[in-house]
Amino acid sequence: MSSSLAIYNSLSRAKEPFEPLHPGIATIYVCGPTVYGHAHLGHAKSYVSFDVVVRWMRHLGLKVKYVQNITDVGHLTDDADEGEDKIQKQARLEKTEPMEIAQYYTRSFYEDMDRLGVERPNIAPTATGHIPEQIALVERLVESGHAYESGGNVYFDVNSFAGYGKLSGRTDQAALQSGGRVAERSDKRNPSDFALWKKAEAGHIMKWNSPWGEGYPGWHLECSAMSMKYLGETIDIHGGGMENKFPHHDCEIAQSEAATGKPYVRCWMHNNMVTVDGVKMGKSLKNFVNLKELFDTFAPLVIRFFILQSHYRSPLDFSEAAIKASQSGFEKLQETYKRLLEATPGEGVDTFKMFIAEDKIVEALNDDFNTPIAISKIFEFVKVLNGALDRPQGLSSKSIDRSIALLETYAGEVLGILKSRDELLSGESGESARTLDEVMEVLLELRKEARANKDFATSDKIRDLLLQRGIEVKDTKEGATWSKKKA
């Protein structure tokens, strides 16, 4: 039968069979957003990718515990130790409180993710809600000699942890300093040491009491503390963007493993970037595509489909032309699904290769979540289905059912790129939709009569006028159908 799930582990730089630490249960932590602005396409790529990871594992029968944090402590805008708290800065710009900024953009984030069909994590902890846990972790590191206080700041002593930099390959600290842009700090023992706790400067709003005075946690700390709290000291998978390998994830490893003496993460997964004209899309570069704006032009599911047509470890280049191409493909898939749902069972024997299609999809997803291959196999299947549906003998009722089930399982439940039956069949619900249905019925009846009388001028006029209003009429063997076209 099909091979089992293998995942590319960034730490070992190889694909490895996935075996959860506790049989049947997978623990996953994914770095969440810092909530000081609306989500952009880059966030979408990351969370859609991990959504498929979670959905696939659940499909395989694993119980998945999925934690994704919300970073609502503003870390700094600038150098490692300079600059302003990002959330505080945004609050100043919007003339409000940091808390309001964090909550406003948290809601905005989930709104966008919901529209993309991204399932909510089981636990979505906030950094500000876990200050005691973070302080406790710092204390543990100070007690064990891996961290030291210096003027109200607490730093992790990089020299006390042998494997520092093993994830990113940046193990030579001397080399790192020579060409790096990290400014030297006088109160650090080593330039590579990173802050676990930072003293609050005057005017800093988000701050808490700690054994080292008023301050706030370092930006690598929350993930370690919350991951350990909810998933245990060793977790199966930690995911995030590639740009976070260093320093963020390397620091997480160092502070976690130094504290517990256990492996922190068994498999690291890193998704690649969205680029615009070949350059990374990022908040700081100001070239990002806001999801809410993008949704005005393209349906969220089209964006999801566009994202999943490339592999999570490959960069994805954004362009309107590319998304439009995806949109056409996406609509084709929905059309075939709709045809199946509306098909009248025929005599056609189900000779088409459904099981082969299924095996290949399973194989692709088991191979490090290869969604583009899975989608390509779905399209091969779509072609077979359309061909069969075109033939007079059609498909047997058993074939129709099995085909629908296959699409709903893989395109729907796992990849999340299938419109719902309701949306597809009725377009919209409610009274106005019913009225529209009735009006359309009348129009199509009139047009049918005109065509029967060979009055093509009238029939074409009806079709053209409807098309101008975004309603497309198609003549099929079974009669005319209509559908609303997206912009």
Next chain:
RNA sequence: GGUGAAGUGGCCGAGUGGCUAGGCAGAGGUCUGCAAAACCUCGUACAGCGGUUCGAAUCCGCUCUUCACCUCCA
């Protein structure tokens, strides 16, 4: 300077020793009053130069180019 990743047909985007990726766009055809959709057919693709091999887009070496990270970032 250091650490990684990558260069595939008009565009997007998989693959990674021999066997069709797929989508979009384009050409021709079938069907249709015409459209649309669908289906069929059509592409001298793998940055360049060497090497290994019976055989390389796929492995090795060199060259060129691009990107990411080394500062917050999904």
